[in-house]
Amino acid sequence: MKDKFKNLPLRSGVGIVVLNKDNKIFVARRIDNPKNFWQMPQGGVDHGEDFLTAAYRELEEETNIKNVELIEELDGLLTYNLPDRLLGIIWKGKYKGQKQKWFLMRHLGEDHEINIKTKKPEFLDWKWVDLKEITELVVDFKLHVYQEVQKKVEKILINRS
Numbered sequence: 001m002k003d004k005f006k007n008l009p010l011r012s013g014v015g016i017v018v019l020n021k022d023n024k025i026f027v028a029r030r031i032d033n034p035k036n037f038w039q040m041p042q043g044g045v046d047h048g049e050d051f052l053t054a055a056y057r058e059l060e061e062e063t064n065i066k067n068v069e070l071i072e073e074l075d076g077l078l079t080y081n082l083p084d085r086l087l088g089i090i091w092k093g094k095y096k097g098q099k100q101k102w103f104l105m106r107h108l109g110e111d112h113e114i115n116i117k118t119k120k121p122e123f124l125d126w127k128w129v130d131l132k133e134i135t136e137l138v139v140d141f142k143l144h145v146y147q148e149v150q151k152k153v154e155k156i157l158i159n160r161s
Contacts, residue, residue, distance in 0.1 A: 005087045010079055011095040014055040015042040015102040015145075017074075017153055018065060024128035025153075026107065027137060028063070028116055031124050038127075038137035040149075041065075042100065044091075051101040059105070062122055067109035071160075074102040074152045078145045102149055104156060131157075 017040055018026035027038040043058035045051060052073070059065050081097035082090055107114075116123040129137070131150060138146045 005096050008087075008094065008096040010097050010099040011091055012045040012051075013042060013098045013100040014045060014051050014058055015040055015078075015100045015149065016055050016059050017102065017104045017149060018059070018063075018068065019071070019104070019106045020111075020128055021106075022128070023131070023157060025131055025134055026063070026065075026114075026126065027129055027134065028123035028126040031122055033139065035139075036137075037139040038129075039139070039142070040134070040146075044098075052103065055101075055103045055105075061118060061120070062116070063126070064113065064115035064118065065107055065109070067113065068105040068107055071104040071106055072156050074104060074149065074156075077101055078148055080142050080145050083141050100145065102152070104153055 020026070025040065027040055029036065029038050041059050041062045043054070043062065045054040046057075049057070052070070059068065077099045079097060079099045082095075087093070087096060114126065116126050131153060134150055135143060135146045
């Protein structure tokens with residue numbers, strides 16, 4: 001990491017693992033990345049907002065998914081740093097990466113309720129995938145976060161079955 005960015009703070013964010021009735025995971029392909037990378041819904045926490053409120057807001061803003069039940073808040077915060085090529089560009093250069101609180105939720109609605117063509121669209125496409133696939137689809141600098149999320153969700157699902 002370049003010295004001029006080392007002292008930048010981490011942005012507070014949330015991530016949401018959305019399961020369907022078959023325990024498949026919602027992932028979407030970002031508009032701003034020309035490669036075939038997919039991610040789960042995630043975003044920043046607004047000033048004065050708690051993590052769970054931010055998770056519900058981000059989920060609705062990005063996917064129009066409103067009909068969900070919270071299964072569990074994942075333990076701890078997961079962090080990542082932006083690669084050098086994105087430092088000073090993403091988030092107007094205010095942050096060097098993100099610290100995220102992740103939530104596991106179940107989508108109770110129907111697929112036709114999902115709409116990624118939002119007011120400020122972030123995604124080109126979406127699909128349901130197996131939990132084991134999420135680490136094969138993600139951009140490299142978030143891989144360790146997705147590996148940790150995958151382990152935690154797997155454990156939760158095993159304990160609930």
